Amino acid sequence: MSGTRTGAAPADTAELGSAARDRILDTAEAFFAEEGYSGVSLRQITTAAGVNLAAVNYYFGSKLNLLREVFGRRAAPINAQRMQRLAACNAAIDRGEGGIGMVLAAFIEPALRGGHMAEGGSAYRRIMGRMSTSPLPEVREILSEIYHEPASLLIATLRRVGPELSERELLWRLTCVYGAMLYILADTGRMEKLATGDFQMSRVEDALAYAIPFLEAGFAAAPVSGGDGP
Amino acid sequence: MSGTRTGAAPADTAELGSAARDRILDTAEAFFAEEGYSGVSLRQITTAAGVNLAAVNYYFGSKLNLLREVFGRRAAPINAQRMQRLAACNAAIDRGEGGIGMVLAAFIEPALRGGHMAEGGSAYRRIMGRMSTSPLPEVREILSEIYHEPASLLIATLRRVGPELSERELLWRLTCVYGAMLYILADTGRMEKLATGDFQMSRVEDALAYAIPFLEAGFAAAPVSGGDGP
């Protein structure tokens, strides 16, 4: 089988962004957020973006690569903010300042604010939350890879400010943090149906004000297992 | 035509009628858990189940109705356990006993244990967790409807044992509880990639032992906002 023909022409000119290329990314982001990866066809995306069907394969090589690029361009600023703020947390910890809430906020806030996105922020937030539990392994793989580095730093930082936990208990608590954060991002509309007032899960400021103290209190709790360890 | 193998098993079982129907449900459950709703075709399901393609439309009418039925048959025992245990919680509260942890366990444990399923439990847990944040609105709608009643009772019960919270703050805390529970159910494998030891998110006993105290501590925290302003 001769040659992988992915990304035909513009392989090296990734820096340059043609107008059509960006329009595809924006439209794909909005559609993926609303209908999911398998739920959207390239024809829907290209017609809504006003470009030819072949353009997506011309610029990205395949549908999965398009998704990868949709994630990539937004994940870069989020990861940069996470790394910087977690580094600041570690510096504060060195001086004996800072606590669990500060560390959790350093990780959660960049995601909930979606970097500092002018437009399309809510669409990308929904993509992040919903595709993290996507049934397709290749989709989850993209997210797991792209966000792996700050997640590792988060764990190391939490070890320094939290109660002494076994790795198992730390990861279970982190699971709860992840789940809460991603569910907020997913914006499923489920809580709105249980509310009588004007609750809205898309209010980022409310999420930060209420969720982080909740998770901080959970993380600050005394360990369940004193000194277990296989 | 005369040689069609009718001798397979026509007269041996007294359970007439729904043998094929149940086989479709079991197979669909396993496939939906692994590949999602859009990711599985009816041909995959029917050939794996050993039934004709038309059988699924004959018994269920449509693919979406098949999914509805996959949810329905498992949700019934889960909801029954939730309602019964939450009622017991309210009775205990009337006697001045019980706390937040008891109420949260009454809601979470039936889901994590998947009712009391002998087989296919892990498959259904993954479906629950992953499809709760499905991008397809009609899929989320099914889950939101089917689990609505015990969720309402949970809210009413939490109001009796928790700190005095505005509806908004209560729902934000409940969002965190939901997110954690569903992320555990989804079993994405993400935490395993961050672990160095033998962490496994599919261990239900660990999830109950570690997650519920975490969420209880979060829910017991003092309110962020004193007065429940608009």
Next chain:
DNA sequence: CCGGGTGTCAAACGGTTGTTTCAATCGAGT
């Protein structure tokens, strides 16, 4: 003037999708 990237376009490719159709088969009931 030319030649060669660069981008766009309509059209077709081979396959798969959920759903429907209609004949054939089965297990009883009277």
Next chain:
DNA sequence: ACTCGATTGAAACAACCGTTTGACACCCGG
């Protein structure tokens, strides 16, 4: 034995899928 309703079977339906192709327009350095 016979019908009757319930099930199964193979095939076709119309629509859609991601990807590829090859022709056409454009701009720019020469």
